[in-house]
Amino acid sequence: MTIFAWYGNKQQKIINMAHPKGYCPIPPEKRFQKGKSGNPKGRPKKVLAWVNTQLEKEGYSEAKPVDITSCYLRLINIPLKEVKKMSNDATQPSLVQIVGKAILSSKGFEIVEKMLDRGIGKALERMKVENTELKEYDLSKLSDEELDMWLKLTEKSGN
Numbered sequence: 001m002t003i004f005a006w007y008g009n010k011q012q013k014i015i016n017m018a019h020p021k022g023y024c025p026i027p028p029e030k031r032f033q034k035g036k037s038g039n040p041k042g043r044p045k046k047v048l049a050w051v052n053t054q055l056e057k058e059g060y061s062e063a064k065p066v067d068i069t070s071c072y073l074r075l076i077n078i079p080l081k082e083v084k085k086m087s088n089d090a091t092q093p094s095l096v097q098i099v100g101k102a103i104l105s106s107k108g109f110e111i112v113e114k115m116l117d118r119g120i121g122k123a124l125e126r127m128k129v130e131n132t133e134l135k136e137y138d139l140s141k142l143s144d145e146e147l148d149m150w151l152k153l154t155e156k157s158g159n
Helices: 047-057 065-076 080-087 094-104 108-119 144-157
Strands: 003-007 010-014
Touching: 065 094, 065 108, 080 094, 094 108
Parallel strands: none
Antiparallel strands: 003 010
């Protein structure tokens, strides 16, 4: 039986339908050519790596965490008139523009609070623990699983 199949816009004649491996052979012009790569453009570059490379070529360097913290703490100290002026200035770095606009928005206090948390660190929370009495428990009423769990917990706590 003769069968015709389409490859691209050419009709190819396939003679043996019952191929021993269970599939139709690939026509010679579609097979990989010797000495020619099967993937001529290569693996696509990762987007972020490409963006970082482009920004580096244009002279933009990475902001260090210390620089970001310093910027936050300085922005907090600037009068609102000046913050408004800086946030509308297209020549300012994007961090200054974005944070400046956020400070001027209705959520200004929350933004300043976040900036202080990042710049200085969150305030320590202190708790006073009362009632440090040790209680006695009747361990004979516990199941084997509960006893194992109790032993693990007491080993972890150091008691």
